[in-house]
Amino acid sequence: MQIVRTPADLRAAMAAWRKAGLRTALVPTMGALHAGHLALVAEARRRADVVAASIFVNPKQFGPNEDFARYPRDEAGDAAKLREAGCALLFAPEVGDVYPPGFATSVKLAGLPDVLCGAARPGHFDGVATVVTKLLATARADVAVFGEKDWQQLAIVRRLAADLDLGTDIVGAPIVRDGDGLALSSRNAYLSAEERVAAVALPRALGEAAAALQAGDDVAAVLDTARGRLAAAGFGPIDYVALVDGATLVAIGAPTPGARLLAAAFLGRTRLIDNLAV
Template structure:
C-alpha cells in the first residue's frame, strides 16, 4: 500500500491509475477504523480496480464544544489494517494541505442539511460538504462509498455530487453492527462499560418504532414511545424522527422512509437509523 501526504504525490499516483485505464474508488474516513469501515473497503474493492482510503480528522465539521481534540487517532493501527485489506493508496493529508493559509471557501447544501443533525450541530454539514468536495476534487474517483449509519451525511453528499455534476457514483453501504445490534462507531470507544450495556436501547427503540409504523400503527405515538424508551435507558435524546429517505422531508405513503435518532448517553453522542416501509403509513 502506498501512503501519501502531499497533493502532488497523490495526483501522480491517480494519474498512473488513469493511464492504465483503471477504475478508482474512494473511501473517505476520519480514521479510528473498525469493521464498519472495512465493509466500505470491501465494497470498494468490488466496485473498482483501485481503492483509495483517506484519513483526515476534519476540524471544520466539529463544533466549538465538540470532541475534535479527543477524537481517536490511530494512524499506525489504521494503516496496518488497510494494508492487510488490500487497499492501494492511503491519503493522509495534514491540515495545512487541506486548508492552507487563506482558505476561504465553504460548501453548503440546502434542503437536506438544516434538520436533524444539522439543527443539533450547526455548521456540521457545511464542514462535511467542504471536505468531501475537496477529497472528490483531489482523488477524482469514479465511485465513493459511505456508511448508511451517517444517513444524513450520505444524503448531503449525494445531493452535492448531483447538483455540482461531479460524475461520481455515491454508494451507501449498510450499517455494520455488534452482535447486540449497536451500530459500529469510532465514538463507541468513549462508552463506559455501563453506558455500553445501556446503549443497545437505541437500536431496540428504533426497531420497535419501525415495526409499529410498518404495521400501520400511529407513527407519532411510535416515535414518542421510542423517545421514552431511550430516556428510560439513561439517554438524553436529541431527536427521533421519521423522514422521507431521499429528501429527509416529511414522510409519504408508499415512498421509502427512514427512522433516524441521535441521543447522548454519558458523555457520548450516538446516532442510528433504519429503513421503514411506509406502505401502511397514514
C-alpha cells in the first residue's frame, strides 16, 4: 500500500490509475479505524478496481470545546488495517498540507447543516463540507463511500457533490453494529465500562420507536417515549430524537418512503449518534 502526504501526490496517483483504465474509489476517514470503517473499504472494493483511503482529523469540524486534541490517533495501526483490507493507497496529510498558510475558503450549504447535529454543533458541517469538497476535487474518484451512521453528513455530502458537479458517485454503506446493537464508533472508546453497558439503550430506543411508527402510533408520542427511555438510561442532554425525510432532513409527521429516525445524545462526556430507516 502506497502512503502519500500531499494533495498533489494524491492527485497524481489517482490520475495514474484513471489513465490505466481503472475504476477508482475513495474512503474518507478520520482514523481510529474499526470494523465499520473496514466495511466501507469492502464496499468500495466491490464498486471499484482500486481503493484509496484518507486519514485526516479535520480541525475545522471541531468546536472550541470539543475533542479535537484527544480524538484517538493511530496511523501505524490504521495503515496496517487498511493494507490488510486491500487498500492500494493511504492519503495521510498534515493539517498544513490541507490548509496551507493563507487558506481562506469555506464550503457552506444552505439548510441541511442547520438542523439536528448542525444546530447542536454550529459550524461543524461547514468544516465537513470544506474538507470533503477538497478531497473529492483532488482525488476525482469514480465513487466515494461514506457510512450511514452519520446520516446527516451523508446527506450533506450527496448534496454538495451533486450541486458542484464533482463527478463522484456518493455511496452510503450500512451501519455496522456490535453484537448488542450499539453502532460502532471511534468515540465508543471514550465510554467507561458502565457507560458502555448503558449505551445499548440508544439503539434499543430507536428500534422500539421505529416499530411503533410502523404500527401507526402517533409520531410526537413515540418520539417523547424514546427521549424518556434515553433519559432513564442515563443519557443527557439529549440533543434530538427526530423523524425526518432522509434526503432533505425536514421533520415529518408520519413515516414516508426514505424516512429516517435519528437521535443524538450525551452519555457522560461522550456524544453518541444513531439512526434507523423507518
